Amino acid sequence: MKRTVFLICLLLAPLAATAAGGNGQLDEVKIDLRDKQALQRGARLFVNFCLSCHSAGYMRYDRMGKDLGIPEAVLKDNFLFSAHRPGDLMKATMPHDDAKLWFGTAPPDLSLVARSRGPEWFYTYMRSFYQDEVSPSGWNNRVFPHVAMPHVLYEWQGTQQAIFHKDEHGQQHFERFELTKAGSMSPEEYDAAMHDLTNFMVYLGEPAKLHRYNIGVFVLIFMAIFTLLMYALKKEYWTDVK
Amino acid sequence: MEKFMQWIDERYPLTETYNEHLAKYYAPKNFNWMYYFGSLALLMLVVQIVTGIFLTMHYKPDARLAFESVEYIMRDVPWGWLMRYLHAVGASFFFIVVYLHMLRGMLYGSHRSPRELLWLVGMVIFLCLMAEAFMGYLLPWGNMSYWGAQVIISLFGAIPYVGDGLTEWIRGDFVVADATLNRFFALHVIALPLVLAGLVFVHLIALHKVGSNNPDGIEIKKNKGPDGIPVDGIPFHPYYTVKDLVGVSVFLMIYFAVVFFMPEFFGWFLEHDNFTPANLLQTPTEIKPLWYFTPFYSILRATTNTLLPYLAGVALVTMVLAVMAVKNLIGRALIVGATVVFIAGLFTLEAKFWGVVLMGLSIVLLALLPWLDRSPVKSIRYRGWMYKTAITVFCINFLLLGWLGTQGVDETKTLLAQVGTIIYLLFFVLMPVYTSLDKTRPVPERLTK
Numbered sequence: 179m180k181r182t183v184f185l186i187c188l189l190l191a192p193l194a195a196t197a198a199g200g201n202g203q204l205d206e207v208k209i210d211l212r213d214k215q216a217l218q219r220g221a222r223l224f225v226n227f228c229l230s231c232h233s234a235g236y237m238r239y240d241r242m243g244k245d246l247g248i249p250e251a252v253l254k255d256n257f258l259f260s261a262h263r264p265g266d267l268m269k270a271t272m273p274h275d276d277a278k279l280w281f282g283t284a285p286p287d288l289s290l291v292a293r294s295r296g297p298e299w300f301y302t303y304m305r306s307f308y309q310d311e312v313s314p315s316g317w318n319n320r321v322f323p324h325v326a327m328p329h330v331l332y333e334w335q336g337t338q339q340a341i342f343h344k345d346e347h348g349q350q351h352f353e354r355f356e357l358t359k360a361g362s363m364s365p366e367e368y369d370a371a372m373h374d375l376t377n378f379m380v381y382l383g384e385p386a387k388l389h390r391y392n393i394g395v396f397v398l399i400f401m402a403i404f405t406l407l408m409y410a411l412k413k414e415y416w417t418d419v420k
Numbered sequence: 421m422e423k424f425m426q427w428i429d430e431r432y433p434l435t436e437t438y439n440e441h442l443a444k445y446y447a448p449k450n451f452n453w454m455y456y457f458g459s460l461a462l463l464m465l466v467v468q469i470v471t472g473i474f475l476t477m478h479y480k481p482d483a484r485l486a487f488e489s490v491e492y493i494m495r496d497v498p499w500g501w502l503m504r505y506l507h508a509v510g511a512s513f514f515f516i517v518v519y520l521h522m523l524r525g526m527l528y529g530s531h532r533s534p535r536e537l538l539w540l541v542g543m544v545i546f547l548c549l550m551a552e553a554f555m556g557y558l559l560p561w562g563n564m565s566y567w568g569a570q571v572i573i574s575l576f577g578a579i580p581y582v583g584d585g586l587t588e589w590i591r592g593d594f595v596v597a598d599a600t601l602n603r604f605f606a607l608h609v610i611a612l613p614l615v616l617a618g619l620v621f622v623h624l625i626a627l628h629k630v631g632s633n634n635p636d637g638i639e640i641k642k643n644k645g646p647d648g649i650p651v652d653g654i655p656f657h658p659y660y661t662v663k664d665l666v667g668v669s670v671f672l673m674i675y676f677a678v679v680f681f682m683p684e685f686f687g688w689f690l691e692h693d694n695f696t697p698a699n700l701l702q703t704p705t706e707i708k709p710l711w712y713f714t715p716f717y718s719i720l721r722a723t724t725n726t727l728l729p730y731l732a733g734v735a736l737v738t739m740v741l742a743v744m745a746v747k748n749l750i751g752r753a754l755i756v757g758a759t760v761v762f763i764a765g766l767f768t769l770e771a772k773f774w775g776v777v778l779m780g781l782s783i784v785l786l787a788l789l790p791w792l793d794r795s796p797v798k799s800i801r802y803r804g805w806m807y808k809t810a811i812t813v814f815c816i817n818f819l820l821l822g823w824l825g826t827q828g829v830d831e832t833k834t835l836l837a838q839v840g841t842i843i844y845l846l847f848f849v850l851m852p853v854y855t856s857l858d859k860t861r862p863v864p865e866r867l868t869k
């Protein structure tokens with residue numbers, strides 16, 4: 179039996195490794211959904227800078243307020259656009275068709291981006307805009323080549339250039355970023371803000387995540403006790419089986 | 421109470437049924453943990469049906485609303501997220517349980533006489549379960565749902581002459597679309613579950629007719645006491661009901677751990693690409709089915725022109741073995757004729773078509789096990805090194821094929837999958853040979869611990 183369990187663990191380990199792998203070039207980011215302050219800062223950033231173009235159309239304002247501990251008055255004053263009520267879905271303020279006209283592609287709904295792309299990808303994306311004359315908008319992104327989205331936070335981060343090197347086959351490889359003009363934030367401050375935003379995006383992808391770990395702990399404790407009881411019951415019944 | 425039971429029993433065989441299937445159903449006393457998976461499969465069937473009913477209350481089978489309604493369930497429906505995770509993770513756990521249930525059969529020879537029909541019913545259940553899972557996977561209308569269905573349905577297009585018409589008939593449209601979603605919904609929520617429930621009922625009736633096998637592969641009914649009760653049998657209730665409860669608890673603990681702490685299971689149970697809505701214009705980088713289909717998917721993809729000569733080789737080996745086994749002339753002529761036609765077909769029809777055939781064959785071969793296995797003993801405990809080696813290689817190979825099916829294709833991986841496909845086929849084709857050559861140990865009269 180022990181050997182079986184061990185074998186199963188052995189089998190599962192590479193599964194986890196291969197499934198989590200993929201693009202090895204992403205920056206790491208630690209997600210902590212218990213940090214309500216960070217989540218609130220992320221929410222504010224998202225509402226102020228992203229919601230003009232992007233929707234989070236599966237999410238309701240009041241649900242967010244309740245989950246993150248934002249009082250309703252604050253929610254109304256600081257988070258809601260004038261046309262919206264607390265029970266509304268978080269829809270973009272810019273009409274879909276206008277956006278399509280301006281950017282060539284409509285800004286996609288961001289409710290689930292942290293689940294479909296992963297938090298690491300998102301964090302890296304937000305830090306990897308660089309100036310590029312080749313691109314029509316003047317912006318490019320290391321993990322999203324020729325992105326149609328302008329770097330909306332460049333005043334914070336400043337502007338950066340990407341340094342590439344060519345290998346012997348003439349292929350371009352990304353090396354590092356070089357700050358060409360400092361922003362209003364230091365690199366550390368900017369990273370911290372993006373960390374908050376990423377944290378919030380993970381919450382936005384799955385609000386139930388705030389609760390399911392806590393419930394899960396109770397469920398497992400209950401199941402452990404139940405298992406012991408059942409085991410004792412079985413032992414009792416089976417004493418007369420020779 | 422007694423009067424009441426009598427009243428019932430005169431009108432419905434309640435006590436009789438209870439005795440026949442529980443209190444006086446005698447099961448071998450030496451079941452090990454591999455014997456939990458039957459009742460666990462039953463449990464998972466119930467879990468899927470119950471959670472499915474709750475999901476159906478809020479889900480909208482409409483191409484414009486489906487994705488949104490699933491997110492609505494995840495966010496706005498109280499405990500909706502739990503129902504969805506129980507159901508989605510449950511599908512994967514159902515397959516884990518059923519695969520182990522089938523492996524148990526292969527280890528202890530449970531498919532052998534007199535349980536061939538039980539095994540065949542099981543195989544039909546397996547097919548239905550695959551169809552059920554495949555159709556269910558389209559319902560969230562995520563991009564992987566969409567493209568997965570697109571690719572799998574288009575496989576039928578490889579069938580000569582009728583292929584194109586057939587795929588259109590399945591989809592109800594030229595591409596996977598609203599019509600497809602609606603019919604898959606109907607099949608997933610009512611048609612297939614009904615069939616499954618019926619088949620499981622037949623499965624259990626068949627089991628109780630012949631009685632359970634056991635890890636020793638000994639027929640306990642051959643050794644009955646003076647009271648007509650097998651000496652090595654114990655009543656299913658209460659002994660196995662309480663024992664199964666232990667199995668159920670441990671199983672639920674693992675299942676709940678995944679549901680609450682890692683429902684995506686690193687993208688193996690819920691795929692990342694399925695968190696974006698279906699998009700006809702945006703193909704995911706790797707289109708792959710969920711893990712429980714990937715061994716068969718691997719076999720499908722491995723069937724390219726380079727594999728065909730080797731398949732012809734396998735067919736020739738099969739022919740020689742079959743000719744040696746069949747003694748009459750007409751039978752032999754038929755076998756040779758069929759092989760010639762098959763090999764001619766291999767080199768005239770497209771490899772794609774043979775991929776589909778091979779994928780189907782790889783499941784049919786499992787159904788033939790009761791007749792391919794020629795060993796005088798049933799259980800692996802009394803078999804020699806040949807069967808032990810063969811089944812170990814088969815299991816590793818099955819996992820390898822499964823893993824390859826989740827990966828993109830490149831030269832080495834295709835080669836590996838092709839070798840794996842040939843090994844898969846040879847396990848079955850050569851089985852009559854190695855199981856009859858294998859040195860077995862004597863089987864004891866009574867069950868061992």
Ligand code: HEM
Nearest residue numbers: 455457458459461462522525530542543545546632633634
């Ligand atoms: C919905 C899926 C299924 C359910 C609910 C189910 C249920 C059960 C139950 C409750 C038992 C008795 C307990 C046990 O021996 O573990 C059993 C036995 C058996 N099942 Fe299944 N089963 C399913 C699928 C399958 C499949 C796919 C196969 C193989 C093709 C299969 C083959 C067998 C065999 C051979 C036995 C007798 C085992 C023995 O006596 O050693 N079953 N099944």
